[in-house]
Amino acid sequence: MILVRLRGNSPRLKKWLELESYKEKIIKATDNGDLPFWILKFLSVALGVSDKYFSQANWKKIVSAFYLTLSLSPKIDLPIVSPSDEKHKEDDWSYDGRAWHLYSHMLAKNYGWTLEYISQLRVREALAKIEEIIVDEQLEREFYYGLSEAAYTYDKKSKVSKFNPLPRPHWMRPRMKEIQKFSIPTSMLPVGVVNMQGIVPDEYLPKPIKH
Amino acid sequence: MNISPNQLNIEQMWELYNLLKLGVGDNNQYLIDEISGMLDKISPQNFRQSLLLLYNNFSEDKLNPVQILTMFILGLKMNEFFQFCDFVKALNGST
Numbered sequence: 001m002i003l004v005r006l007r008g009n010s011p012r013l014k015k016w017l018e019l020e021s022y023k024e025k026i027i028k029a030t031d032n033g034d035l036p037f038w039i040l041k042f043l044s045v046a047l048g049v050s051d052k053y054f055s056q057a058n059w060k061k062i063v064s065a066f067y068l069t070l071s072l073s074p075k076i077d078l079p080i081v082s083p084s085d086e087k088h089k090e091d092d093w094s095y096d097g098r099a100w101h102l103y104s105h106m107l108a109k110n111y112g113w114t115l116e117y118i119s120q121l122r123v124r125e126a127l128a129k130i131e132e133i134i135v136d137e138q139l140e141r142e143f144y145y146g147l148s149e150a151a152y153t154y155d156k157k158s159k160v161s162k163f164n165p166l167p168r169p170h171w172m173r174p175r176m177k178e179i180q181k182f183s184i185p186t187s188m189l190p191v192g193v194v195n196m197q198g199i200v201p202d203e204y205l206p207k208p209i210k211h
Numbered sequence: 212m213n214i215s216p217n218q219l220n221i222e223q224m225w226e227l228y229n230l231l232k233l234g235v236g237d238n239n240q241y242l243i244d245e246i247s248g249m250l251d252k253i254s255p256q257n258f259r260q261s262l263l264l265l266y267n268n269f270s271e272d273k274l275n276p277v278q279i280l281t282m283f284i285l286g287l288k289m290n291e292f293f294q295f296c297d298f299v300k301a302l303n304g305s306t
Contacts, residue, residue, distance in 0.1 A: 026302060027302055027303060030299050030303035032229075035221075035225050036221040036222040039221060055220065055221075055222070056220050057220060057221075058218050059220055059221040059223075059290070060291065060294075062220070062221045
């Protein structure tokens with residue numbers, strides 16, 4: 001029954017956001033939480049069936065269905081969903097299931113779409129539009145910020161004002177470029193035996209150029 | 212008494228995991244090493260409770276220690292307990 005149900009289309013925006021919130025709860029629940037409750041809740045939403053129909057099934061079947069559902073989740077390759085090293089701080093005014101309200105509010109405000117229409121949007125399309133809304137808002141904010149005195153600090157020593165840019169979300173910052181590999185001529189290498197083992201990966205160790 | 216272990220659902224498996232988790236994590240190559248390591252670390256109460264989960268009408272009075280231990284090993288093996296431990300570890304990113 002589970003397999004048949006899962007063969008449908010991948011979830012649309014509202015359902016996807018709900019599943020993502022349950023995914024977070026499942027991960028948190030591994031640390032003394034109610035893990036089965038959240039896994040069953042996740043599956044119940046994904047399948048559109050009450051968990052009373054499968055809660056007594058062997059645990060392996062439940063875990064297999066869970067993995068299968070995860071594999072059907074759309075793969076999003078947008079900068080807005082790129083992982084960040086920054087610690088996420090929950091807003092004081094946040095509440096359970098806020099992501100849907102926040103995103104639907106942004107889309108409705110900017111495009112005038114109804115909540116029913118927004119809930120059925122394809123996930124990638126909705127997130128791409130949300131990204132554009134955030135970029136727009138950020139650039140506008142940066143423009144007005146640049147006009148204010150708060151954006152500049154005066155350095156008395158150099159007698160020059162320094163511009164302090166408005167911080168951007170991690171996915172709007174320039175990407176790190178890969179470290180370039182280059183060879184060092186033998187004559188430029190240090191004299192004697194230099195033990196570099198374990199200090200840098202082998203591929204970055206200086207290699208003599210053969211003439 | 213029914214000698215074949217129960218097929219645990221996810222709630223029972225989570226309960227079993229919480230009873231035995233203090234003894235999990237040595238990643239021994241052999242099941243017997245894993246279980247002997249586990250028995251060193253878990254309390255007798257948790258051991259007894261896990262057997263009550265694994266078998267209906269479990270009664271230690273009618274069994275000798277070897278039978279109890281065999282039942283415990285069989286119950287964990289039939290329910291693929293260590294696979295469940297790997298699933299939980301994968302979820303919280305500890306593997």
